[in-house]
Amino acid sequence: MKSPRFDIRAAKLKKIFAPANIERIWREKVRTSMKDQFINDGIEHFDFHLARKLESKKLSHIILSGSYAPQKAQRILVEKSKGLCRQLVIPTFRDAIVLQCLSDALYAEIKGKAPTKNSFFEPKDHKFSTVPSGYGTFAAWLNFQKALFNFSKSRNFIVVTDIANYYDSISYVHLRNAISAITEADECIIDMLIYILSDLLWQPDYTPRVEVGLPQINLDAPRLLAHCFLYELDAFLASDPNRDFVRYMDDIDIGVDTIVDAKQALKAVDLVLQTKQVRLNSGKTVILTRAEAIRHFRLFENARMDAVKASIEWRRKKDLPLDRQRRLVELRIKDGIKRKKFDSGNGEKILKRWLGLAAQTNAKVPPQILEQIIKLRPSVRENIYSLIRSRPLTPSVAAVLANCATSGLLVDDAAMVSMANYLVETLVKTKHSHSHVQNIINSNDSTLYYGLHSKLWLQSKYASTTELLKTLVDAEQLWVSDERLGRLAGSFLPIFYSSPEETSFKSLLDRSLNNGVREAYKFHIKLSEDEKTFQSMFNALKSPNTTRGTGITHAKFLCLMSALRNPNAPAAQINTLKINNKTVFQDTYYKNISTRLKII
Template identity: 60%
Template sequence: MKSPRFNIRAKKLEEIFSARNIEFIWKKKVRTSMRSQIISDGIENFDFHVYRKAESEKLSKMILSGDYSPQKCQRILLEKSKGLCRQIVIPSIRDAIVLQCLSDALYASLKGKAPTKKSFFEPKDHSFSDTGNTYGTYRAWLNFQRALFNFSKARRYIVVTDIANYYDSINYNYLRNSISSISDVDECVIDMLIYVLSDLLWQPDYTPRMEVGLPQINLDAPRVLAHAFLYELDSFLDSNTHIDFVRYMDDVDIGVDTIVDAKMILKSVDLVLQARQVRLNSGKTLILSQAQASQHFCIAENAYLDNLKSRIDNKIKAGLPLDSERELVKKCIHRDLKRGSFDKGNGEKILKRWIGLAAKVGTDIAPQAVESVIKYRPSVRENMLTYLRGRPLTPKYAEALYNCMSSGLLMDDAANVHISNHLAETLCKNKRCNKFIINIIDSFDINSTYGLYCKIWMQSKYSTIDDLMKTVSDSIKVWAPDEPIGRLVGSLYPLFYGTSLIDRYKRVIAHSLNSGARDAYKFQSRLSDDVYVLNEMIPALRSPNPTRGTGITHAKFLCLVSALNNRNANPAHLKTLRDANHMAFSDAYYKDIAKRTGI
């Protein structure tokens, strides 16, 4: 039931949630964010994208009439270190749009209100290259690093600290008061933003809701709030003319000239934070001498990598061979892993840069090194998997991945999901890896949500349709109540289309009563029959994904199969799609799918 003042408050939300703005936010920001979530949508939310005008109008009307409420979200554990995990929230597409609209409105009000230019967070620039950084844009993070390097050369001591369990500890009352005092945005925007975020918080075992904590989401909204919450700390640090400091979200680095100054500033910072019911992380707080700081921040290593990257870029631009750089990168990665050079300070950030250069020059990283990184370095896992995804899969790499998964050392669901996502988009020119791929698929537990996700996603490329159908049928009790996994099952329609199993597949979809399965199935069906849907999809399907070894995401490939089966399509359009995705059809398993489905 709405309150009598709802219409007054809704009036202030009309511009933020106009159908036009919702469509803009989807196209320019949320669509990219949803593609980069840990869990892949089986059709990359193309059903929303194709009908985005109508969907935007529906969502606008729902919000402005007071009928909107957040939907059930997905949660997945992502390991930080030593088995400790953070919980990542994956919101529904509509909640993601609502959060981004509100976040943009809030940031427009907050921009320019920061008390100092020494805190470097910015909302994600969706036109900028995806770097996998946790907060804000890569550009902002680089500026933070440069400022830190500059004063670390001048100050005798550097204080390195962050806030303990920052997101989990933010109190909504303090947050609302803090944001209201520095922003002129209407209170209904702040209220609605906190309302949505609080609804996405984990509430285990039917326990009462606590007004503490922001969910960790790969979207701007919680980051903007968490950043602005520390403006008071920025003001305090900026008022002290005897120190230098930089802040990036809850990471704070301070330059001082004596140990006494270092301890005094830490004591004061902790008291400032206590006033907002958060505390410094004593276990991660360090007071470093200038020499120690240089080693901790890997200043020499970063400078060397900057020069090497510049040399590689210049050679690529000039069309010169990279043989010497290829050998150098390979040698340095293996040598420094053996020496333990990446184990201290920001060493793993240096390892990430080396892996990025290895991908750029096309060098081989030894399978033993790949296995070691994935097993023992959770923060670098995705970087290594991204490196593997861009290269043809070999039996040695496939064996290394299987060894990782069977080791018991991957403590989080996200590790298995990342492996299955990347393997589904890795180029397999032959089937020499088949034994290890089958072993990986067999290792997934279909009685768990994410085990089932991994098995279905891997089988949709690497298994027979009989095996895939058996998994879908045997696990219906697991996926039927889960809309996102249901969408994954519904996206499999093109693999069964024209086969003897299509009627059985349709019966399973109908029997599940899963709206996500139904929506994805209907979209794939329309794509294989409706010319309008096909024409709307052509720009996306002919656009390559160069970071994937196959040149296409797996979800887009499933849509491509539906499109190429469209008997009402212009033959010239189908030829365009085949030609644009020639790399995918060089994959041995995608060749099998093409042959089986008659495309």
Template identity: 75%
Template structure:
């Protein structure tokens, strides 16, 4: 129920949550950020995209009438190191839109009001740092590194520290006071942002809500709040010209000239943070000499990487051969692994950059190295998966994934989910990989939410309709209560058309009474029969996804096979879809699906 003052407070919200702004935020930002979430939507949220005007009007009315409430969020465990995991929230489409609208509104009010230019964080499409090089979160991190490298060359001691359990420890009272002190911040924007994020926070075992902690989400909103929360600390650090400092979120590095200054800086920074009920992480705090700092931050190696990166980008842009760069990347990875150069300091960050260059140049990394990285370096797993996806799968690399999946060392949810997400978009030209792929599928537990997701997602490409149906039937108790998994289950419907399993699948989906099932099933029916839906989807479907090994996301491929069966579609448009996605049909499994369905 609304309070009597809601209409007054809602004046600011009317502009933020107008149907036009919601549609713009979806089209320009959230649509793409939802692809970066751990759980892929089975139809890539194309149903929302096609109906975005109506959906935007509905969401606008819901918010401005005071009836909006965040949906129950799905949480996934992501390993940091040694089995310790962080919880990441996977938001719904509507909650992601609301958070992005609020984040943009807050940013527009605080931009230019940071107390110093030495704290680096940028929303994905905005600028905080000055002067920036590029834009976005990664560009901000690079600026942070460059500033750090500069004073680490001149200062005799470098303090390296961060805040213990930062997101989990932020008090809403202190957060609200910190943000409200920045002139121009509207109360209703801040209140609603904290309200939504607080509702997405983990509340285990039906315990009462406490006003502490920000959820970690792959969106700008919580990062923006967490960044601004430390403005007071930035002001304090910038107040003494006798030291240098740089901050990226809760990573804080301070340059001083004596060990006494280093210890005093740590003492006073910790006391400043205690006023906000957070503390420095003593286990990760070190005081380095200048030579130790150069090694810790891998300054020489990063400089080498910058040179190689520039050369690779130049040669790719002009279509020049990369043989020399490829050999250099292979040698640096091989040497770094042998000498354990990636084990200390920022070594893993350097390794991630070399793996990124390996992906760009086609450099070969030995299968045994890939296996060790997947098993023992959770911070670089995604980079390894991206490297594997960038080229056709071989039996030796498929064996690496199979052994890693069965090793028991992938203790978090994200390791196998990421493996599934990357593997379905890897080009597979030979069936010699099939036994290993089946082992990967079997490595996913049929008893857990994420195990069922990974198993189903992999089987939708690498399994038969009979195998996929059997898994859906056997795991019904796990997926049927969840709309997100319901959408996934119904997204497989095009794979069953004309098969003996089609009727049993229809009955199974209908019996679940799952809202997500209804949404995805209806979308596929419309895409396969309705000309307006086909036309609305044509531009999105015809665009290839060059970052994927198959040239298309797996969810889009499932939509593509529905569109290709639409009898009302103009033949020239069908031909365009086939031509633009010719790479996908070079995949042995996609080719077999197309042949089975007669498309």
């Protein structure tokens, strides 16, 4: 029910949630953001994308009529270290659009009003870059590092600290006061942003809601609020010319000349933060000498790696051999692991950079090192998975993944979900690794949400239709009540075409009465029969994705199978799709599916 003043407030929201703006936000930002979430959509939300003009009008009407409410968000545990996990929220794509619209509107008001240039944050702009960066854009993080490096060379002492449980400790009262002090943004924007974010917070066991905490989401909105929350601290730190500082979200580094100044700065900063009911993390706070700071931030290693990277890029551009650079990368990774050079300071950031160069030079990383990193370095797992995806799968590497999956050391949800996401997009030229892949599939507990998601996603490539259907039937009670898992189940329709299980599979979907199933199923039917839908998807399907080992995302492969079966599609365009996606058919599992469907 609306309040009498809703229409007055809604007038201020009309521009923000105009259908054209919603469509732009989806097309330029949120569509890419949803691909970066841990949970893959079985059809990459192409059903919404193709009907985005109409869907944008519908979403605009729901919001401006006062009927909008956030939908159920999914939460995933991501290990930080030693089994300790952070909880990330994965919103629905419609809630992500609403949050991004509000975030952009608030940023337009806040931009340029920071009390100092020493705090670094910029919203992601997916039109130009999709480089993962933690918070904000990668460029903002690089600027933070550059400023830090500059004063770490001149100051005698560097204080390195951050805020304990930062997102979980932010009070909405203090947050609202902080934003109101720096901007004249309409109250309704701040109200709606906090309303949505608070609704996405974890409320276990029917406990009452408290006005504290921002959810951690891979979107701009909570990051922008968390950044602005510390503007008062920025102003305080900038008020003393006898110290330097930089801040990147809640990471704070201060440069001073004496140990007394360092301790005084820490005491003062902690007291300033206490006025907002947050505290510094004493366990992560250190005071470093200049020499220690240089080692901690790995200034010399970063400089050397910059030179190596420049050399690699130059030689690749000139199409020159990379033998020397490849040997150097292999040596640095082996030596660093053996001598524990990546264990302190910014060591893991250096390791990530070497792994990135390993992918560029096709450097070999021994299986035992891959296994050690996956098991013991959770912050580097994604980099290892990415390295593995960059080249054809071998039995030794598959054995590493199987050993890790069955070790019991991957205690978070994200480790196995990410392994599944990367493994389905890894080129597999033979079935010599099949037993190891089967062990990975079996290690997922299909009675749990993420265990089922990972198992289904892997089986949709690596298992028979009989095995995939059995998992769906056994876990029916879990997925039929969830729209995301329903979309995943519905996206498997192309795999079951012309199989002995096709009738049973369709019957299973029919009795689910799941909206997600209906949306994905209907999309695949239209893509496999309707020429207009085929034409709308043609450009998306004809362009290979070079960041994937298979040259395509797994969701797009499923879409490709439907498109190539369309009897109303022009033969020339069908042929173009086959030629442009030739890497897909080099994968033995994808080739078997395509052959069974009589596509090749």
